[in-house]
Amino acid sequence: MLQLPLVVTAQVDLLLVLVSLLAFWTRLSHLNYPNAVVFDEVYYGQFVSLYMKRVFFIDDSGPPLGHMILASGAYLGGFDGNFVWNRIGAEYPSTVNVWSLRLLPALCGALCVPLVYLLTLELKFSHLSALGAAVLLLLENSLIVQSRFMLLESVLIFFVLLAFFSYLRFHNAPSSSWSRYSWLILSGVSCGAAVGVKYMGLFSYLLLLVVASLHTWKLIGDKTISHMNVCVQSVHRVLCLVVVPVLLYVFWFYVHLSFLNRSGPHDQLMSSAFQASLQGGLSRITRGQPLEVAYGSQVTLRSSVSQPIPCWLHSHKVNYPIRYDNGRGSSHQQQVTCYPFKDVNNWWIIKDPGRQQLVVDTPPRPVRHGDVIQLVHGMTSRFLNSHDVAAPMSPHTQEVSGYIDFNVSMPAQNLWRVDISNREAESEVWKTILSEVRLIHVNTSAVLKLSGVSLPDWGFRQLEVVADKLFKAHSSSLEWTVEEHRYGTSQEQKEREAELHSPTHIDVDRKISFWAKFVELQWKMLTVKQEESEHKYSSSPLEWITMETNIAYWLHSSTNAQIHLIGNPVSWGVANLSLLAYQLLAVVYLLRRRRGLKDVPDGVWDQFVCLGCVCVGGWLVNFVPFLLMDKTLFLYHYLPALCYLYLLSPALLEHAHTHLLSSVTHQRALCVGALAVLLSIFLTYRTFCPLTYGSPELSAHQLQGLKWRDTWDILYRRR
């Protein structure tokens, strides 16, 4: 039955619409200016290009969702990945749609403003406070700068705010409505997304979990609810806030890995098995190699450790110097090293000690765990040997050499036992790529090891290989994998050399499971250490609070037009003041309540505590961890923490207005003060606009006027 009249009642919060429109205007106008690479676009850009070409890469700075979002912007704009991201300030060619590259971060940045408005409402403060928070965010120059380029902070902040907003929405909704669970799911999804964009999202996620557990704890203590109901509700929360984010996090990697299936520049960091699963690269070389290593196989042995660089066991026709620089002697036998490039001298032949021949039998006799073998260097026919002579750079270990008989009563000790360390996961038989093998020297029970030290000039700066008796059991520097492999067919040295020079061939496709790839990739991302060096614009966390530092993002190639990451100094001051004020007020309240003096009613107190948990807590978790980090840090790492303070300031002002000030005159004075502050925030925003948007160009004198702090680096072009 249709009921007439048909009425649609819509309530539109005009304030919300207005701030949203302003936010879109400040973030999105002239988005494609400057038409040049700005600051970290040079870093993220290369990954976007790799996405477009579906080439595999590793980025240890964060999980893949952030890159995927940037890449999807590029995809929408039809970017083909053909642009060399080599320096900041390089002009984009007309084929690159700059606007679409920057669109998604800018949208997220703009949406943060209405989100803050809604979040303040959910914290149960008034629309006026909400407006205040939105304006603070709207007129924050640093957030505008960070949103307008192909960077990830604005995306991160968006998801974090969304997570909190939707969680509070869920919490505030009446417990009878079932639709509130959709808010809880949204909250979980946003958490998963926030962590997926940057690891920094983890801090806010953990805070949200703490807040949620506190609420759940209260729920458990509520004896009016049945045990069953408590159980069900708790399980719901765990499902939405723990299980969903974890699954999503894995899902980002699943997309990442299934999307990037071509080999590329970071292959070398991954295990051979991983590399073989990518198209091109190693899989092209190894496709169709025989799987089982047999007596007579020709192999290259790659060290399982990729520190300092991936390399292969190598030898060449040069001997160890008779005496080293420090006067110690050597065996003067042929050098054995580890060499980081593909080379014909990386080939070794597996030989059965009991037989002379160097070709594979038909059928091949595979080498198994525990077998004793000899390794013959393909090009020089020297046997891999070790003896009780100190190694060149690591004198506590044994030297490894290609054996030369100088008739000096130094017998050959060239038997090695094969120890397959992952035989439980793989098999007893030595397999190409899959098996991780330790070579144990039979005479001395020392283990062949990459020491990781570079040899001096006499060793051509290649890496030292030693045999170590006192080894740490689970060190991957002891393990070697066969990478290239073929069955040798020529017994004659000359023919064999020709054979070694020819490329390997044949055909099988090896797959490793998604989980194995996920675990390996995640582990590599967390452990790959890039050389940490100070950046010209890096800063320490304590400098962020007072904004002692700035970052130059871009300088026009010929004029003084430039873009800087500089916050709105007045807003930062307001934020710091409110942080301080909240803490003071909280201490006073707490002490007085403990003595039984209740200054505010319980409902207001709860609201005050909730504000503190979310805002001061949010600031703490997003700031304090940086104090303990050893990384190169930048001012933009502070932006998420700053957003929490902007939420706090107007709410605290409202609290003071309604509960602390009793006389009307004081309240009016506070309002006037707040208005004056807002006005000055607007004025400073206007003042710094040229450094935020990069136009108009300022004269050197004007720039000098904008240098409000001695420690800021503002660039002047000498005319």
Next chain:
Amino acid sequence: PNSFQTTFTPVSKDKNSQTAGHLAGGDTQSSNGPSGQFLARESIESPSKVLLMLVAGLSFSTRLYMITEPPHVCWDETHFGKMGSYYINRTFFFDVHPPLGKMLIGLAGYMSGYDGTFPFIKPGDKYENQNYWGMRGFCATLGSFLPIFAYLIVLELSNSCTAAIIAATLLIFDTGCITISQYILLDPILMFFIMAAVLSMVKFNQQRYRSFSASWWLWLVLTGINLAGALGVKFVGLFVIILVGLNTIWDLWRLLGDMSLSLVDIAKHFLARAFALILLPVILYVTIFAVHFVVLNKSGPGDGFFSSAFQSRLIGNNLHNASMPEYLAFGSTVTIKNLRIAGGYLHSHWHLYPEGVGARQQQVTAYLHKDYNNLWVVHRQQDNNSQSGNPDLVRHGDIVRLEHKETTRNLHSHLHEAPLTKKHFQVTGYGINGTGDANDLWQVEVCGGRKGDPVKVLRSKVRFLHRATGCVLYSSGKTLPKWGWEQIEVTCSPYLKETPSSQWNIEDHINPKLPNISLSVLKPNFLEILLESHIVMFRGNSGLKPKDNEMNSKPWHWPINYQGLRFSGVNATEYRVYLLGNPVVWWINLASLGLYLTMVAVASIATQRGFSLEHSLVLVRGGGLLMLGWLLHYAPFFTMGRILYFHHYFPAMLFSSMLTGLTLDILFRSADLLLHPPYSYWFQRAGQLLLLFSILYSFYLFHPLSYGMTGPLAHEPGSAMADLKWMDSWEF
């Protein structure tokens, strides 16, 4: 506490006879058994006293057994023994730890007749006829108190003898605790103070209904004294200070909520704690340093780390009663010291910056040790010849060229990035034998001076402004990588703010043409020395970075007993001692941590839902304190950038063992929730017996780790330790 008597009587009775039965001799059982049963009928006090004597006896005998073996320097004895000797010889040295521990070692050596002559050069050196047993015995004695303290703490927290005896047993029979107590190390001393502080704190908590009584004051003051002791041995003592601090805040919070107390009473409580836990420890701590500086008055290996003023205190230092030309002149040979604390001397050497680090010119660094490469010659802009007659003085505003004496290169800077501080410019050595370019010129500026002022040696603060770029010579305090020999970076900073990092003083000054004048250098006051030595220590501590290619122990290795430390010996033929926890004890501890968390979670959810459980208060309060102690002594290591060792975990391990005692006892006693008596009683007994047996048997298996092993390594055939290498990563 009478209410506990009935509950605990059977437990303590049985425990007593049990433990007696496991003593080596069978005859002790017959003599001790009946008396134990007899005692059990009395109040809880008596059996706990007997148990305490037993714990003390076992503890001392396990720690002091074979104390003089091996008769050579083991592991870090090379440092701490040496430093003990320095105290006996009164030679000044530098160490990253505060002095109390080493002072006590020195004192123990002195009392036992050690004369401080043994050089302690490297591990493995034979002691021959030196009296080293005194120092080892002292450390072992302090280490023997740990199980006793653990016993008392757990008894106080849980009111259960069983819990206390479990904790004490775990510690007595842990090979790691024995090993680390038996040598000349700081750890036993540190752990003694930590445990003593916790014990006093717990005892003080029990006195809460007797505020301001004599025993209340006694335990409060003892807590403060032990805190000072802990911090005086190692900075790790800070963690126990935080523990006591949190406990005190909690206590004050409780008092504040007590409406029967007036604000004046609360203020009294607050002031009493502030006096005993803040003021008193600070005074004691400062006193320790005062003694340190008074005792060590001779120049030694640590001089270069300290400022010129500091060095002038030390007998034998070249600045002690120094005499040199008073004003800096052209042609003088000088050393230039940075004014930042532990800033080092301006230094250069025959090595170039490596490729990719600015220009490939000679390195200029700051170096903390005295060295002939720290010498520089002050020249005028142009001439290199020494003038006849009296040399001119260098004055504020003069342009100078600083030539490195050894390599004759000039101090030089240019618009290349500095190696580490990218905001600054690189400083190099350039030119040779007086030739150079305009980038070699520096303007001398005396801080607070006017044009024409002369530069006073040692007293004037000088800045060197680079003429061409306008930057100022600066020591960033960052350690260069290997290519720079881990010396300190020197840069030219474009930021002209006056900071100690950009100020230098002239320390040595040699100019034969000028008369030497005796300089009574401003003696620094005590507080300056104190502050300076602390900053130097902190720098030193954070400078202990793990080296490349060196296996670094990770904090997560520790609780699982992943890998130990070689105290002595490597090869089959040597006498080997290996610091490794008794794996059974450590794994029980690890499991108990998880068990504790589960039990607390169950108990608190049950309480929150309105059920009441018998032991939940002890579990949450007592266990919570120990858990907090464990966390405070363990978690901070995850954030530390410095090099870490396995033995850093031992203070945390003490807390973990105490927590195990408390947790397992409550677990056994909670059997009645699931089982009916007498089964629950049997379960309890069986659990305790099994625990005791496994600890004792594992100790029997692993005792050679502490008391020394010879012969083949565990993985080689014929080893006495065969089959005991349960983890591949153990190296014995």
